[in-house]
Amino acid sequence: TGASSGIGLGLCKRLVKDNKIIAVFNNNATNLKEIKSSNLTYLKCDLSNINDYQEIENQVIENNIELVFNCAGQFGSSNQSIHNIDFNNFVNILKVNSLSILKILQFINKHNKMKYIKKIINISSDGGSIEMNNQGNAYIYRTSKSALNSISKNLSIDLKKNFGISVISIDPGNVKTNMNNKGYIEPEKCSEYLVDIVSDNKDYNGEFINLLKKKIPW
Numbered sequence: 017t018g019a020s021s022g023i024g025l026g027l028c029k030r031l032v033k034d035n036k037i038i039a040v041f042n043n044n045a046t047n048l049k050e051i052k053s054s055n056l057t058y059l060k061c062d063l064s065n066i067n068d069y070q071e072i073e074n075q076v077i078e079n080n081i082e083l084v085f086n087c088a089g090q091f092g093s094s095n096q097s098i099h100n101i102d103f104n105n106f107v108n109i110l111k112v113n114s115l116s117i118l119k120i121l122q123f124i125n126k127h128n129k130m131k132y133i134k135k136i137i138n139i140s141s142d143g144g145s146i147e148m149n150n151q152g153n154a155y156i157y158r159t160s161k162s163a164l165n166s167i168s169k170n171l172s173i174d175l176k177k178n179f180g181i182s183v184i185s186i187d188p189g190n191v192k193t194n195m196n197n198k199g200y201i202e203p204e205k206c207s208e209y210l211v212d213i214v215s216d217n218k219d220y221n222g223e224f225i226n227l228l229k230k231k232i233p234w
Contacts, residue, residue, distance in 0.1 A: 017063065017116060018088035020047050022193030023139060023210070026203030027085055030211060032056050038075045040088070063088055063116040064108040069123070076123045080132040083214065086117045087139045091195050092156035106156045113160035114167060121171070130179045135214055138168045140185045140224065147233035165224055165234060172222035182221035186213065187232055201227075 018024035019039030025047050028039050032053045039048055039058040048058045059071040092109040093102035117138060124130055142148055144161025168185040175181035191206045192199035209227035213220065216229070224232045 017061075017086050017120075018042075018139075019058065020044055022087070022195070022203050023188055023191060023206050024085065024087035026205075026207035027087065027210065028056065029204065030207045036079070038079065038081070040072060042088075064111040066111065066119065069119055072120060073123045073127075076120075076129060077127050080129060081124065082132055082134050084117070084120070084133065084136045085139070085210070086120075086137065088116060089113050089139060089141075089195065091154075092160070096154050096156045098155070101155055106159075109156050109160050110163060113157075114163035117164075117171075118167060130175070130181065133175075133179065133181050136168075136171065136175070136181060136183045137210065137214065138164055138183070138185045140164050140168070140187055142187045142226075142232055145187075145224070145233055168224070169222055169234070176221050182219055184213070184220045184222075185224040186210065187224070187226045189227055 017040040019028050020041035028037055028048065028051060031037060032051055032055050036055045039056060040061050041048060041058060042062055045058055045060070048056065057075065059075065061072055062068045090109055090112050093105040095102040124133065141161045143154060143158050144165050146162060149158065165185050168183050172183040175183055188206050189201055190196065190199045191201045191203055193203060206227065213229060224234055226232055
């Protein structure tokens with residue numbers, strides 16, 4: 017998910033040569049269309065609309081997915097302090113940043129495809145770390161990433177026990193994306209680190225780590 021820009025796009029470019037990729041985007045597929053490969057299938061889905069997931073379900077039915085990179089993420093409204101929280105936006109951001117992975121996994125489970133999945137990578141943020149929070153504000157974004165971390169931990173127990181699937185929550189650091197144009201890590205470099213983590217023989221199931229594989233406090 018979140019494949020049309022930033023980290024998701026970087027992963028598509030890095031992996032498309034040797035892997036079949038289903039790339040989920042929200043609004044603009046221009047960057048994906050520039051990747052000329054028969055290995056790439058892209059589909060539009062508004063992850064904040066729970067009724068807009070049909071194309072994702074169709075792809076789940078047609079394919080045996082081995083890796084899920086959940087890169088979709090939005091910062092949310094500029095109104096995120098205690099006196100001006102935009103609650104409508106809050107709900108939508110929770111759907112995109114936190115709940116969308118559960119909806120996708122429901123399809124995978126419904127169609128008996130969990131047995132093919134090896135790992136699920138949820139792109140989180142140290143902004144979701146409750147212990148590290150010493151700045152406050154950003155209620156929408158922080159809460160959405162904390163929720164994603166909680167979901168990741170829960171999944172790491174259920175899916176490992178029932179299907180042998182590893183679920184990892186990763187903080188990519190200060191990556192240059194549409195959401196953060198002042199970032200200093202290029203998405204392509206970030207994707208290199210992510211692929212290294214996925215390829216590592218060590219099992220990081222149930223952990224919250226950074227690109228250097230160091231644990232981050234929940």
